[in-house]
Amino acid sequence: MFYLIRISRKIIKLNNGFLVLFTAIFVLGSATLMYLIEPETFGMWFNALWYVMTTVTTVGYGDYYPKTVPGKLFAMLLYLFGIGLLSLVIGKIIDGFGTIKKRKEAGKLKYHGSGHVILIGWSRRAQSAMEELLHADPSLDVVVIDDLERSPVDRDRAYFVGGDPSAESTLETAGLTRARSAIVFSDRNIDDAALADGKSLLIASSLERLAPHIHTTVEIVLEQHIQNFRHVQVNEFILSHEAVSRLAARSALHAGSVSIFTQLLSSKVGEDVFEVRPRPEWKTYGDAFQGLLNLGATLIADRSDMTINRRLQDPMPEDARLFIICDGSTYERIRAAT
Template sequence: MRTRNVLLSYWRWPPVLRLFVSASALIVLFGALMRFIEPETFRTVFDGVWWAIVTSATIGYGDIVPKTVAGKLAAIGLIILGTGILTAYFASVSAAAAARETAFTSGQLRYTERGHAVIVGWNERAREVLLRLARHDASMRFVLIDATVPSHPLLNAPVHFIKGTASDDAVLEKANIQEARFLLITADPHKAEAEADKDTIVTLLAAKSLNPSVYAIVEILTGRNVQNAFRAGADEVIQTNLLASFAMAASLRSPGAASVWETALYRLDGQTLCLLEPDEQQIGQPFAAVQQQLLKQNVTLLGVIHGDHGAISVAPDRPIQQSDRLFVLAP
């Protein structure tokens, strides 16, 4: 019964593992056999194993060779059996590597690491986000989910591609959303704004149901759906139409203002906008004093965020409070 269970277990192993075990067993068996047949030529079992390896691999160094008829017959058997098994093993390894690479580029390979960021939707915004973050944070890993591109669209970046609809639980699980740290959902540029927002919120609900703690950032195109996104569990909402209209209005009021803003954004390659918690020494000091202190560290204080609605203050005499967050431009 035990032998039968072992055999059944053996045939359930992956083909590559079965071939490896078979080849290893064959090499050890013939190595021990040659030690038994020709003890003067093969002084140790290791000598026999070494000979079996180089013989079955068709290398044949010739440093140890059988001298008796029995030894030569054993060598013939090893060549017939061992060469075939090793060839099959290396062919299986190559096929498995090729299949894995095909699955990776086609978006079928499951992602197994944790602490990553999941990006939903492939468009120019997603491309810029991935390239910019990959340039400035080499430790961060990304999973891109999209159903429209035929294969991996960004092979030169640390991005794992999953092909499929992000509102599908199976696709999100393949992206390992349960272990993700961030989720960014971009709006589908191929759909009407209201329809794109609807898909974004449905995807957000699906992701939050699988990982309620993931920090979700969503792109919303219509103002009336902002609150719906927050109700669905969004931690942060980006209104791209609002940002674009702000730039357009600025240019209409002051021609060239939007171009200057765009140029400034492109030149932030060495720096980034971020929120910092004030330290104990900064609490109680006026905004202007803290701004001067941070400038010495090559950090520019742009404003102080306070209140539940994220109100921003730049009053120079306003003291920094413990509940404030510093909005800075930092290296």
């Protein structure tokens, strides 16, 4: 019994891969040995394998059983050693799943997908952005990066990576180079606006250095700090406090206008903003405007240029990026036709 305990302790410490290999060799070897001991009883090697598997996993079905003394002695060895070995393997597998779950909750698992959106800095604003992204595109994955100890997300297609968001190792774990875009949210735990925007600048610099090809959006606290980002290729800026203040002012000046912005900002309600590819027959902005209007959509901009509706006779460049306002079903019809 003492030797069995020592052997068991050594087996428990074995590498998981080696343990699985050892178990497979043990089962196959036991089946071969049992068949050699009693070839008449089992008839073929596969029947011996069937007997070994049913013996180490259950009490056996009784369709095959050893009839000689050597066969019965070997069966007793299977009872003592085989059942315990297989139970250990199953326990290791279950423990492995538990370890994976713990690592996932701690944000230590590497994300292997591509075409995802990375949200840096967890907050209520980041949560709202995540919900909007997941609702707008059912095939999109979202990866959240923050230095929290446990994952704050519990949604399908939402993943968490823990660590310093400016560190290269953390960004690599989140699959930055394979991402579609990244959004940097201002750290609300920092009261000083300069320090908060400084942290955002540091993160944006890391994004630009490691993945200059992805679309980057950065939330900043003060508008005058945008010039400090001039050496970093940030695609778009969001002003956290000013945006709310300006919406409130618009509401006071033009009653009901806020509901229009709310519709455009949410894919859950009303109309949305979409990008469409130009068609060959659209030679001017007027052609595009009328063609889209006939399909139920309104052309509003070419990239950030919203003056095109006053220049409908101007020729449309080949690299135009047209933005329209319509509902989801209309957009799907337009996309299918282009």
